[in-house]
Amino acid sequence: MTARLVFPRRRVCLAAALAALAPLSACRSGPQGPLRLGCHPWPGYELFFLARDLGDWPADAVHLVEMPSASSSLRGLGTQSLHAAGLTLDEVLSARARGMDLRVVGVLDVSMGADVVLARSHLGSVAALAGQRVGVEASAVGAVMLDAMLSRHGMRVSDVRIIPLDVDQHEAAWRERRIDALVTYDPTAGRLLAEGARPLFSSAEVPGSIVDVLAVQADVLEPRATQIRAALRAHFGALAALRQTPQQHLPLIARRLGISAGELEASLARLELPGVADNHAWLRPGGRLQDSADRLRQVMVRAGLLANPPGLELLGSADFLPAGGAA
Structure with a gap:
């Protein structure tokens, strides 16, 4: 029997993962070497890897780290082996509730039927x-x-x-x-x-309720701003390439995920991949990210998933996005 890949995007024991995080009160040093960005297998994160495969990844500025799970990405952020990671918005809220100051600098995908x-x-x-x-x-x-x-x-x-x-x-x-x-x-x-x-x-x-984002530790935003912008430019460049010639690029992504191009196409049809202009709408003050996070926080509290609800101040920033456009 052929093994099926199970995307581990949400298979994460947040209590265990976050309990392992060390306090982050110590400031990081200035940018020494590339920004370390961790992502685990999930279609919404694959544009980073597609950019790398197409030769459009800023390898000198950003080291793309392949992680096995969201738990490992959270641990990497906590131990400072990662500066940024692809996470779901609920994972960001849980991490912030435990004292990790994460900021959302990009919205990577929105579940629209997936x-x-x-x-x-x-x-x-x-x-x-x-x-x-x-x-x-x-x-x-x-x-x-x-x-x-x-x-x-x-x-x-x-x-x-x-x-x-x-x-x-x-x-x-x-x-x-x-x-x-x-x-x-x-x-x-x-x-x-x-x-x-x-x-x-x-x-x-329930559009806007289940969202994957690029989260960055707040204390590296300023010293590594150029690197964060380079990673996001590569992501949106890969999105433009995928939209322009999907039949050329879908097999590259599917091969990495271990699924067929048809399965990937069906999965992507149930995801919204926001472009630059959409990201500006999501991340502006009082925008869609703030609304989604507020609704999500209420549900998580009712479900007993947030004992200490985090504030939503400074949750997202559009400062690192390319100038508004269609891509």
Whole structure:
């Protein structure tokens, strides 16, 4: 049997990862060598690697570090072996709640259907989930999806039976019929839909709630501003190349992720990849990032994922983006 890649974007035990982070009160030294930017396998982060493969990566200024998981990226930020990393917005909020001063300098992707709630074919509505077993990962993403779906239909989490599942358990639990519904995401979602699962709800119905970003330690923003700008220029350059000739570039990304170009194309169709102009709208004061973070923080508090909710002041900055444009 061919091994399937499970994108580990959200498979992160934040409590364990953040507990391992050392206090960051000591200031970093000035820029010695390249900026170290860590990313783990996920389609929304792959434009950095595509830029590198195309020879457009600023290798002298930015060292792109391939990480195995979000947990390892968080540890790298905490131990100062990384200056920046690709993370979900909920991971940024959790890290800030634990005292890590992270700033968002770019919005890399927004889930627009890549996250779904699936049900058995005989369960034709959200109301039909009452008393049913719902598999869900113990993460902010799972909490956001479940909270949004149930609240829209006048239901509460207590109305269903929660079955905690790590993402690598999703398909087995579904096929072994240990659950009646499942909160999951691509590529697992695409495979189960092909097998007859019924979609009840998707992230397209809660736009802006599930977001991947480029997060940078606040104390390196000024001394490494030129390097941060170079990394973002490369990212948006790769995005422009992908949009212009997708059939040429999709295979390069798919090969790195260990999936087919068709699977990658289907996954990207359920993601929004914001360009430069969109990023300026997201990151301006009072923009979409602030709104999304505020809603996400409320859901995380209700789900018990944030005991000490962080402030949202100085969360994002558009200062490192290229000038506004279509790319």
